[in-house]
Amino acid sequence: MRPAKVLHKAEIAKCPKGGEGWQLCAGGCTFAPMKAVKLDILAIAVHPDDVELGCSGTLLMEKQNGKRTGVVDLTRGELGTRGTPELRAEEAARAAAILGLDVRENLGMADGFFRNDEAHQRRLIRAIRKYRPEIVLGNALDDRHPDHGRAGHLITESCFLSGLRKVATEDEEGRPQEHWRPKYVFHFIQDRYAHPTFVYDITPVFEAKLQSIRAYSSQFFSTEYSENEPQTYISTPEFLNAIIGRHQMFGKMIGVPYAEGFITEKVIGVRDFDAFVQMDT
Protein backbone atom coordinates (compact mmCIF):
# COMPACT_ATOMS: atom_id res chain seq x y z
CA MET A 1 0.00 0.00 0.00
CA ARG A 2 1.42 3.36 -1.01
CA PRO A 3 1.43 6.13 1.62
CA ALA A 4 -0.69 9.19 0.81
CA LYS A 5 2.27 11.55 0.90
CA VAL A 6 4.14 9.80 -1.89
CA LEU A 7 0.93 9.75 -3.89
CA HIS A 8 0.51 13.49 -3.39
CA LYS A 9 4.07 14.24 -4.46
CA ALA A 10 3.52 12.16 -7.57
CA GLU A 11 0.37 14.12 -8.32
CA ILE A 12 2.02 17.51 -7.78
CA ALA A 13 4.08 16.95 -10.89
CA LYS A 14 0.84 16.59 -12.86
CA CYS A 15 -1.08 19.37 -11.12
CA PRO A 16 -1.97 22.32 -13.37
CA LYS A 17 -0.14 24.72 -11.06
CA GLY A 18 3.08 22.68 -11.28
CA GLY A 19 2.94 22.08 -7.55
CA GLU A 20 3.20 25.76 -6.55
CA GLY A 21 1.24 26.51 -3.41
CA TRP A 22 -0.50 23.16 -3.19
CA GLN A 23 -0.75 21.16 -0.01
CA LEU A 24 -2.05 17.95 1.41
CA CYS A 25 -5.69 18.27 2.33
CA ALA A 26 -7.08 17.23 5.72
CA GLY A 27 -7.83 13.78 4.34
CA GLY A 28 -4.20 13.53 3.22
CA CYS A 29 -5.10 12.35 -0.21
CA THR A 30 -5.71 14.92 -2.92
CA PHE A 31 -4.46 18.27 -4.07
CA ALA A 32 -6.00 21.44 -2.69
CA PRO A 33 -4.66 24.96 -3.04
CA MET A 34 -3.59 26.75 0.13
CA LYS A 35 -5.01 30.02 -1.13
CA ALA A 36 -8.68 30.44 -1.93
CA VAL A 37 -9.32 29.89 -5.63
CA LYS A 38 -12.36 31.25 -7.44
CA LEU A 39 -14.05 28.53 -9.48
CA ASP A 40 -16.84 28.78 -12.03
CA ILE A 41 -18.15 25.25 -11.56
CA LEU A 42 -17.71 23.12 -8.43
CA ALA A 43 -18.91 19.51 -8.33
CA ILE A 44 -19.51 18.18 -4.81
CA ALA A 45 -20.15 14.50 -4.14
CA VAL A 46 -19.93 12.02 -1.31
CA HIS A 47 -17.78 9.28 -2.89
CA PRO A 48 -14.76 9.70 -5.14
CA ASP A 49 -16.20 8.38 -8.48
CA ASP A 50 -19.72 9.86 -8.07
CA VAL A 51 -18.68 12.95 -10.02
CA GLU A 52 -17.12 10.87 -12.79
CA LEU A 53 -20.29 8.79 -13.13
CA GLY A 54 -22.74 11.68 -12.80
CA CYS A 55 -21.37 14.91 -14.25
CA SER A 56 -17.79 14.57 -15.50
CA GLY A 57 -18.91 15.17 -19.10
CA THR A 58 -20.37 18.52 -18.10
CA LEU A 59 -17.15 19.42 -16.25
CA LEU A 60 -15.14 18.51 -19.35
CA MET A 61 -17.41 20.60 -21.60
CA GLU A 62 -17.25 23.60 -19.27
CA LYS A 63 -13.47 23.24 -19.09
CA GLN A 64 -13.37 23.36 -22.90
CA ASN A 65 -15.45 26.55 -22.65
CA GLY A 66 -12.66 28.12 -20.59
CA LYS A 67 -14.26 27.73 -17.17
CA ARG A 68 -12.41 26.95 -13.95
CA THR A 69 -13.63 23.66 -12.55
CA GLY A 70 -13.11 21.71 -9.36
CA VAL A 71 -14.33 18.78 -7.29
CA VAL A 72 -14.87 18.48 -3.56
CA ASP A 73 -15.23 14.88 -2.41
CA LEU A 74 -16.92 14.62 0.98
CA THR A 75 -15.47 11.21 1.93
CA ARG A 76 -12.69 8.88 0.81
CA GLY A 77 -15.11 6.08 0.03
CA GLU A 78 -13.49 4.00 2.75
CA LEU A 79 -16.50 1.66 3.04
CA GLY A 80 -16.23 0.56 -0.59
CA THR A 81 -16.10 -3.24 -0.83
CA ARG A 82 -13.19 -3.21 -3.26
CA GLY A 83 -9.92 -1.29 -3.07
CA THR A 84 -8.55 0.85 -0.23
CA PRO A 85 -8.86 4.58 0.61
CA GLU A 86 -5.26 5.05 -0.59
CA LEU A 87 -5.97 3.37 -3.90
CA ARG A 88 -9.18 5.35 -4.37
CA ALA A 89 -7.26 8.58 -3.66
CA GLU A 90 -4.79 7.62 -6.35
CA GLU A 91 -7.66 6.87 -8.73
CA ALA A 92 -9.34 10.20 -7.89
CA ALA A 93 -6.12 12.05 -8.66
CA ARG A 94 -5.78 10.19 -11.96
CA ALA A 95 -9.38 11.07 -12.86
CA ALA A 96 -8.74 14.71 -11.88
CA ALA A 97 -5.89 14.85 -14.38
CA ILE A 98 -8.15 13.41 -17.12
CA LEU A 99 -10.83 16.00 -16.31
CA GLY A 100 -8.26 18.85 -16.19
CA LEU A 101 -9.57 20.01 -12.81
CA ASP A 102 -8.15 23.16 -11.23
CA VAL A 103 -8.82 21.76 -7.76
CA ARG A 104 -9.73 18.45 -6.16
CA GLU A 105 -10.11 18.47 -2.40
CA ASN A 106 -11.28 15.74 -0.05
CA LEU A 107 -13.04 16.83 3.15
CA GLY A 108 -12.41 13.49 4.88
CA MET A 109 -15.95 13.04 6.26
CA ALA A 110 -16.95 9.53 7.38
CA ASP A 111 -18.25 7.38 4.53
CA GLY A 112 -21.68 5.99 5.43
CA PHE A 113 -21.90 7.85 8.73
CA PHE A 114 -21.62 11.54 7.87
CA ARG A 115 -24.74 13.51 8.72
CA ASN A 116 -26.55 16.50 7.30
CA ASP A 117 -26.08 18.44 10.54
CA GLU A 118 -24.53 21.73 11.62
CA ALA A 119 -20.99 20.39 12.02
CA HIS A 120 -20.93 18.88 8.52
CA GLN A 121 -22.69 21.87 6.98
CA ARG A 122 -20.05 24.20 8.44
CA ARG A 123 -17.26 22.08 6.95
CA LEU A 124 -18.87 22.19 3.55
CA ILE A 125 -19.68 25.92 3.82
CA ARG A 126 -15.97 26.56 4.39
CA ALA A 127 -15.18 24.79 1.13
CA ILE A 128 -17.94 26.62 -0.78
CA ARG A 129 -16.68 29.98 0.49
CA LYS A 130 -13.10 29.00 -0.33
CA TYR A 131 -13.94 28.29 -3.99
CA ARG A 132 -16.90 30.69 -4.54
CA PRO A 133 -18.42 28.74 -7.44
CA GLU A 134 -21.17 30.25 -9.59
CA ILE A 135 -22.70 26.82 -10.15
CA VAL A 136 -22.59 23.71 -7.97
CA LEU A 137 -23.20 20.21 -9.32
CA GLY A 138 -24.13 17.78 -6.53
CA ASN A 139 -25.43 14.31 -5.73
CA ALA A 140 -29.06 13.46 -6.42
CA LEU A 141 -31.57 14.19 -3.65
CA ASP A 142 -32.72 10.56 -3.78
CA ASP A 143 -30.75 7.56 -5.05
CA ARG A 144 -30.04 3.85 -4.54
CA HIS A 145 -27.17 4.55 -2.12
CA PRO A 146 -28.54 6.42 0.91
CA ASP A 147 -25.29 8.42 1.15
CA HIS A 148 -26.11 10.06 -2.19
CA GLY A 149 -29.48 11.43 -1.10
CA ARG A 150 -28.16 12.59 2.27
CA ALA A 151 -25.22 14.29 0.56
CA GLY A 152 -27.60 15.89 -1.96
CA HIS A 153 -29.52 17.54 0.86
CA LEU A 154 -26.32 18.47 2.72
CA ILE A 155 -25.05 20.17 -0.46
CA THR A 156 -28.30 22.07 -1.12
CA GLU A 157 -28.60 23.32 2.45
CA SER A 158 -24.91 24.21 2.77
CA CYS A 159 -25.05 26.23 -0.47
CA PHE A 160 -27.99 28.20 0.90
CA LEU A 161 -26.52 28.74 4.38
CA SER A 162 -23.18 29.75 2.84
CA GLY A 163 -24.99 32.84 1.53
CA LEU A 164 -26.00 34.03 4.99
CA ARG A 165 -23.52 36.60 6.29
CA LYS A 166 -24.33 35.77 9.92
CA VAL A 167 -23.15 32.18 9.49
CA ALA A 168 -19.53 32.80 10.52
CA THR A 169 -16.73 30.54 9.26
CA GLU A 170 -12.94 30.81 9.13
CA ASP A 171 -10.48 29.75 6.46
CA GLU A 172 -7.52 27.41 7.07
CA GLU A 173 -5.48 30.31 8.51
CA GLY A 174 -8.23 31.37 10.89
CA ARG A 175 -9.38 34.42 8.91
CA PRO A 176 -13.11 35.11 8.65
CA GLN A 177 -14.61 34.06 5.31
CA GLU A 178 -16.94 36.14 3.15
CA HIS A 179 -20.45 34.77 2.64
CA TRP A 180 -21.05 33.24 -0.80
CA ARG A 181 -24.07 31.62 -2.42
CA PRO A 182 -23.76 29.71 -5.71
CA LYS A 183 -26.37 30.91 -8.21
CA TYR A 184 -27.53 27.40 -9.07
CA VAL A 185 -27.31 23.91 -7.57
CA PHE A 186 -27.91 21.17 -10.13
CA HIS A 187 -28.29 17.57 -8.94
CA PHE A 188 -26.83 15.01 -11.32
CA ILE A 189 -28.78 11.82 -12.01
CA GLN A 190 -26.50 8.93 -11.07
CA ASP A 191 -27.94 5.51 -10.37
CA ARG A 192 -31.72 5.46 -9.90
CA TYR A 193 -33.55 6.89 -12.89
CA ALA A 194 -35.18 10.28 -12.44
CA HIS A 195 -36.71 12.49 -15.09
CA PRO A 196 -34.25 15.30 -15.75
CA THR A 197 -35.10 19.00 -15.62
CA PHE A 198 -32.53 19.49 -18.36
CA VAL A 199 -29.85 17.44 -20.10
CA TYR A 200 -26.38 18.56 -21.13
CA ASP A 201 -24.96 17.39 -24.48
CA ILE A 202 -21.61 15.77 -23.69
CA THR A 203 -21.08 13.99 -27.01
CA PRO A 204 -17.71 15.65 -27.83
CA VAL A 205 -16.17 14.49 -24.52
CA PHE A 206 -17.91 11.17 -23.97
CA GLU A 207 -14.75 9.08 -24.49
CA ALA A 208 -12.86 11.21 -21.95
CA LYS A 209 -15.72 10.76 -19.50
CA LEU A 210 -15.43 6.98 -19.84
CA GLN A 211 -11.68 7.26 -19.29
CA SER A 212 -12.27 9.20 -16.06
CA ILE A 213 -14.60 6.42 -14.86
CA ARG A 214 -12.09 3.74 -15.84
CA ALA A 215 -9.48 5.56 -13.75
CA TYR A 216 -11.26 3.88 -10.81
CA SER A 217 -9.98 0.50 -11.82
CA SER A 218 -10.65 -0.95 -8.35
CA GLN A 219 -14.34 -0.04 -8.51
CA PHE A 220 -15.48 -0.74 -12.05
CA PHE A 221 -14.89 -3.53 -14.49
CA SER A 222 -11.32 -3.46 -15.70
CA THR A 223 -9.15 -6.10 -17.30
CA GLU A 224 -6.17 -4.49 -15.53
CA TYR A 225 -7.60 -5.05 -12.06
CA SER A 226 -6.72 -8.66 -11.44
CA GLU A 227 -6.81 -8.81 -7.64
CA ASN A 228 -9.03 -11.45 -6.19
CA GLU A 229 -11.68 -9.05 -4.92
CA PRO A 230 -15.42 -9.68 -4.69
CA GLN A 231 -17.70 -8.54 -7.50
CA THR A 232 -20.09 -5.77 -6.53
CA TYR A 233 -23.14 -4.06 -8.02
CA ILE A 234 -20.86 -1.61 -9.85
CA SER A 235 -17.89 -3.84 -10.79
CA THR A 236 -19.46 -5.89 -13.58
CA PRO A 237 -19.22 -5.07 -17.31
CA GLU A 238 -23.04 -4.74 -17.30
CA PHE A 239 -22.84 -1.76 -14.95
CA LEU A 240 -20.65 0.21 -17.36
CA ASN A 241 -22.92 -0.78 -20.25
CA ALA A 242 -25.88 0.56 -18.29
CA ILE A 243 -24.04 3.86 -17.72
CA ILE A 244 -23.47 4.18 -21.45
CA GLY A 245 -27.12 3.33 -22.12
CA ARG A 246 -28.31 5.95 -19.65
CA HIS A 247 -26.27 8.64 -21.40
CA GLN A 248 -27.62 7.52 -24.77
CA MET A 249 -31.16 7.72 -23.42
CA PHE A 250 -30.63 11.26 -22.13
CA GLY A 251 -28.96 12.12 -25.44
CA LYS A 252 -31.90 10.76 -27.42
CA MET A 253 -34.23 13.17 -25.60
CA ILE A 254 -32.49 16.09 -27.35
CA GLY A 255 -31.33 14.36 -30.54
CA VAL A 256 -27.64 13.90 -29.72
CA PRO A 257 -25.62 10.70 -29.04
CA TYR A 258 -24.80 11.28 -25.33
CA ALA A 259 -26.02 13.59 -22.56
CA GLU A 260 -25.98 13.93 -18.77
CA GLY A 261 -29.19 14.59 -16.85
CA PHE A 262 -29.72 17.12 -14.07
CA ILE A 263 -32.49 18.14 -11.74
CA THR A 264 -32.84 21.69 -10.47
CA GLU A 265 -35.19 22.87 -7.76
CA LYS A 266 -34.72 26.50 -8.80
CA VAL A 267 -36.14 27.76 -12.08
CA ILE A 268 -33.42 28.42 -14.66
CA GLY A 269 -33.37 31.88 -16.19
CA VAL A 270 -32.57 32.20 -19.91
CA ARG A 271 -31.30 35.16 -21.93
CA ASP A 272 -30.43 33.50 -25.21
CA PHE A 273 -32.23 30.68 -27.06
CA ASP A 274 -29.05 30.09 -29.09
CA ALA A 275 -27.55 28.22 -26.13
CA PHE A 276 -30.20 25.54 -26.58
CA VAL A 277 -29.57 22.33 -28.48
CA GLN A 278 -31.97 22.68 -31.40
CA MET A 279 -32.28 19.27 -33.03
CA ASP A 280 -35.31 17.80 -34.73
CA THR A 281 -36.69 15.42 -32.09
Ligand SMILES: [Zn+2]
Ligand atom coordinates in the same frame (compact mmCIF):
# COMPACT_ATOMS: atom_id res chain seq x y z
ZN1 LIG B 1 -21.43 6.91 -4.57
